[in-house]
Amino acid sequence: MTATEDVAAGLPVAAFTDAMSRLVSGLAVVTTRASGRPCGLLVSSICSYSVHPPSVLVVVDHASRCLEPLTHCAEFGVHVLGSAQERTARTFASRGADKFAGVAWEWDGPVPRLCAAPIYLRCTATAVFDHGDHTVLIGEVSRTLVEDAEPLVFYRRLFDWRLRGSGARRL
Known part of the structure; x- marks a missing residue:
């Protein structure tokens, strides 16, 4: 396999997934209510989408058990994890029943909030569409809570990378 393989032409996706595994991303738990109970999953495909109005974009695999509740919810929560939440990341990445x-969590209106x-971003769902094997x-962000913490990041298919703030410069 070479770095220049054409994924769109039907060649193996291994080169593409390997390339994307080298893109550092944050980890977030996305939550909503499903039949009166909390529902959540770990995502690494999340980004700021707009400032006016403040919005985020989240991508969910079609195989996720939370896909149906998320595509039909009015509101959902996005919880960007810090380095102390590696266990939480592993829990929400699993297929565990509960x-x-x-x-530690509580209801923020209809949205389960991880304490x-x-x-934490409480969001009103404004658009949902499918692309490939994801939705x-x-x-649109309606509530924001922010505490200072070192981020937990996903890199090369591992959860346990930490970024350190020393030597960092603001843009």
Whole structure:
């Protein structure tokens, strides 16, 4: 396999997935209500989408059990994880039956909010569309809670990378 393989032409996706694994991304737990109970999953495909109005873009795999509730919800929560939440990341990445057991959380209106996440965004779903094997969900942010914490990042298919602030410069 070479770095120049053409994924769109039907060649193996291994080169593409390997290339994307080298893109550093944050990790977030996305939550909503499903049949009166909390539902959540870990995502690494998340980004700021717009400032006016403040919006985020989240991408969810079609195989996720939370896909149906997320595509039909009015509101959802985005919890950007800090380095202290590696266990939470592993829990919400799993296919466990009750991911909220043993995790401190509370209802923020209709949205389950993880108490320990350093960044919490309560969002109103404004757009949902499919692309390939994933669904894109855009949410307009209606509430933001931010605490200072080192981020937990995903790099080369590992959760346990930490970024350190020393020597960093603001743009």
